[in-house]
Amino acid sequence: MANTSGPTRERIFSESLALLESKGLAALSMRNLADRLHIKAPSLYKHVEGRDEIIADLQAYGISKFAEAMTAAKNSKRAKALAYRAWAIKNPHLYEVTLKVPLLRDRLPEGLESGVTAMIIELTGKDHEHARAVWGLMHGLVDLEIAGRFPPDADLDKTWSRAIQMLNQ
Amino acid sequence: MANTSGPTRERIFSESLALLESKGLAALSMRNLADRLHIKAPSLYKHVEGRDEIIADLQAYGISKFAEAMTAAKNSKRAKALAYRAWAIKNPHLYEVTLKVPLLRDRLPEGLESGVTAMIIELTGKDHEHARAVWGLMHGLVDLEIAGRFPPDADLDKTWSRAIQMLNQ
DNA sequence: ACCTGAACACCGTTCAAGT
DNA sequence: ACCTGAACACCGTTCAAGT
Numbered sequence: 001m002a003n004t005s006g007p008t009r010e011r012i013f014s015e016s017l018a019l020l021e022s023k024g025l026a027a028l029s030m031r032n033l034a035d036r037l038h039i040k041a042p043s044l045y046k047h048v049e050g051r052d053e054i055i056a057d058l059q060a061y062g063i064s065k066f067a068e069a070m071t072a073a074k075n076s077k078r079a080k081a082l083a084y085r086a087w088a089i090k091n092p093h094l095y096e097v098t099l100k101v102p103l104l105r106d107r108l109p110e111g112l113e114s115g116v117t118a119m120i121i122e123l124t125g126k127d128h129e130h131a132r133a134v135w136g137l138m139h140g141l142v143d144l145e146i147a148g149r150f151p152p153d154a155d156l157d158k159t160w161s162r163a164i165q166m167l168n169q
Numbered sequence: 170m171a172n173t174s175g176p177t178r179e180r181i182f183s184e185s186l187a188l189l190e191s192k193g194l195a196a197l198s199m200r201n202l203a204d205r206l207h208i209k210a211p212s213l214y215k216h217v218e219g220r221d222e223i224i225a226d227l228q229a230y231g232i233s234k235f236a237e238a239m240t241a242a243k244n245s246k247r248a249k250a251l252a253y254r255a256w257a258i259k260n261p262h263l264y265e266v267t268l269k270v271p272l273l274r275d276r277l278p279e280g281l282e283s284g285v286t287a288m289i290i291e292l293t294g295k296d297h298e299h300a301r302a303v304w305g306l307m308h309g310l311v312d313l314e315i316a317g318r319f320p321p322d323a324d325l326d327k328t329w330s331r332a333i334q335m336l337n338q
Numbered sequence: 339a340c341c342t343g344a345a346c347a348c349c350g351t352t353c354a355a356g357t
Numbered sequence: 358a359c360c361t362g363a364a365c366a367c368c369g370t371t372c373a374a375g376t
Contacts, residue, residue: 030369042370043341051369099316100269117320132319133310133332137302140309147268150301151286163302169338199350211351212360220350 007037009047016054017061020093025101028054055097056107062094063108067116070123080123081138081164088142095146099139124167137163176206178216185223186230189262194270197223224266225276231263232277236285239292249292250307250333257311264315268308293336306332 007015015036019028030051034041048054066087073083088095105113121131141163145156176184184205188197199220203210217223235256242252257264274282290300310332313319319328 029367031367039340040342042343042372045370046340099318102316103318127331129324129328129331132313132323132325132328133306133335136310136313136328136332137306137335138309139313140307141302141305143312144301144305144308147271149268149272154301155298156301159298159301159305162296162298163305166302166306166335166338169335198348200348208359209361210349211353211362214351215359 007039007047011037012044012047012054013057013061017058020058020097021091024093025096052104053107055101056104058094058097059103060108060112062091062098063112063116065091065094066098067119070119077124077167078164081160081167084138085142085145085160089145092146095142099143134167137166176208176216180206181213181216181223182226182230186227189227189266190260193262194265221273222276224270225273227263227266228272229277229281231260231267232281232285234260234263235267236288239288246293246336247333250329250336253307254311254314254329258314261315264311268312303336306335 012033016028016033019033019036023032030041030044033054034044037044069087070080070083073079103113120135121128124131124134141156141160144150150156150159181202185197185202188202188205192201197220199210199213202223203213206213238256239249239252242248272282289304290297293300293303310325310329314325319325
């Protein structure tokens, strides 16, 4: 036996995070993950219900890390907006796992999603509709940037400045 | 032999479109597509270089259909914005294939992407930065709506009205 | 309690072989 | 020119069998 102790739930989580951040979501397969833990894929199912549970863990982690970054940002609309972009660009795989695959609500810690939503609403300082529009703007710009949809010569700093102007409307 | 003529390039395209629109991108496998054409998957490779070529065809089709819908919309910012949302919600799988998987630029008709970008810039009637922010806003709202990210009681019509107000800033 | 090999139903793709 | 079966390297997941 290669392992005497076997992989704990925590080791599974930390290796899946390392795999996600280094190679992306597509590379996060049960077989690749098992390799890193020096076990075979079927053994993972003794610790975890399935791949979804791992994805849900990463979503929960991503959401709380994101919330931390937003809380840490200076308390101005401009600073918060730039923090949103900076976090997403620095953590594209975590951003992807929380926003490009279905959110596994059943497996997420109670109140996590609603807490972040409330935070977004609070920091816009206005009504729900306004907050949702702001979120749409931030998410859309980030998503298009990560997807490489803007032309290479686009000045996205300028684009974000323009977008931030809109937020006060 | 089940087929006397064999599937033409056009039949491959139309069946892949039908498969995409009825069952979504994940169901658009070479084997499922081959089944619809009453051939085996390897036979597809005599007509098509691979799955990417089919995806590229669908992206080109989706982009031009979207451009058509935008052109047809009444010539006001509000009407254009609502047309953007309406098209995306009515064609979620086409929207996904053009915006949630990498754009296969090498395989797209010359000038298609830049043409649509130019159209978006033109209809905002302002500078590139403004146009990009507007696109970000529309795309973000649509993407979050399709992903089911807004709470069920959210009044998205109101959210869009609020968003449209921002556009004039 | 934990790990394993074998298996099942999938994927995209290649290739020698048939007509 | 077109289609095929068999194969390769992948997926997530199940399960009987081993320790």
